[in-house]
Amino acid sequence: MSDRAPPHALADAASPPASARRAVRGLLAVIAVLAVSACAVGPDYQRPAQDVGTAYGHAPEGRWIPADTPPRDLPADWWTLYGDGVLNDLMARMSQGNLDLARAEAQYREARAALDSARAGLFPTVGASGSMTRSGQGAPQAGGPSDTYNLSATASWEVDLWGRVRRGVEAARAGEQAGAADLGAMRLSLRSALAQAYFGVRASQLQDALLARTLDEYARALEMTRNRMAAGVASSADVAAASAQLDQTRAQRIRLGWQRAQQIHAIAVLLGEVPAGFRLAGDAGLPAVPGVPVGVPSALLLRRPDVAGAERRVAQANARIGVAQAAWFPDLTLSAQGGYRAAEFASWIMTPARFWTLGPTLALSLFDGGARAAAVASARAAYDAQAAAYRKTVLDALREVEDALVQSQALAEEQAARDRALAAARETLRQVTNQYRAGLVDYLSVVQAQASALSAEQASLDVRAERLTASTQLIAALGGGYALN
Known part of the structure; x- marks a missing residue:
């Protein structure tokens, strides 16, 4: 007698019985009805209301941005507004390192x-397993050990009747968008820090050049004073005053040098490079202060990543x-299992060895002990905390823009006053120096005029x-070209 299964047995093994097919069709109909009628519990989201005003209280009004400048948005590469090629290169390197x-x-x-x-919870879980076990019971004369071969597949799906999974996906999606905003905030902060450090180095280089020129002038003044003392028209006090002024300026330059080195080290770290091997290319000086498009306060809600x-x-x-409220409702899980179980491997996939189960599970x-009520209360409290944090963030953003606008306008006015003071100090120094050479004033007057001119410079x-730094801070306060997708 052959051990091979007849063809009809193999066909029966490959297809479920009619009762199973009817159960599957009925279950699919139930799933369709449940999917159509399913709802998501919990409140639908609405952005918390926050008054931002219609305009900034310290909008430029043409005082530091040309009045005929057309309205425009901040470019994503806002640092190109400064027209500095070295800064553009540093920004590109920082993005990589x-x-x-x-x-x-x-x-x-x-x-x-x-x-x-979180999205994976919307789909069924399918698994498969296979095993072979050998077992025995009682005394050896009761019978030898037996083998069992098992091959099965399982599928289960939690019907999202109350929207627990969908609310979880909604929360995860919002978290992903918040993560994108955090990334944008980090980029903006780092770029702003790099621009400010760069402008600080360039300003320090100009200060160093100024002190170098001043030291040359002071050295010539000291030599002139010594010659005048040798001719009997100047005193030793004049020579001492000229020498002290020269050394004080040298000390200023030394201090400025190590401060500039630290700023360059900070730039290196921002680029992800070793400070010892970093060199800042060129000596481009300070660029002009660009016109920054301010826009309206409501734009901050989209342009500020924080x-x-x-x-x-x-x-x-x-x-x-x-998600917390859905815990009050029963969980409906649909599961199915099917496979083959036999004592002999040769008859593993025969029809008599087949088994299957199918049915729903309802759990509530x-x-x-109040755990679900506490979870809902905790979720509501967390929402209130986040809503308050959002409103506070908006107010802080408005304050930062207003502060930057006030500072930018005041510095523009101060720049004009400083330039006038510098012109007056230079003229005073010229006149006092001529008077000293003519013997009309003592050298102390020259020292005072020189100190005043250097201070004005x-x-x-x-x-x-500071104006460049303030413009960078204003750009960062406005969002730096960021927009939430």
């Missing part, structure tokens, strides 16, 4: 993976309320650098 930016990008990828994980991120976290907290917690350079 900055380690803080690399960390923020990794955290964003983590948020995207969390969204993909504001956009705070708003997305409110949406995330809102969705988690629905009847008593949990340094103050004028400082204001130029």
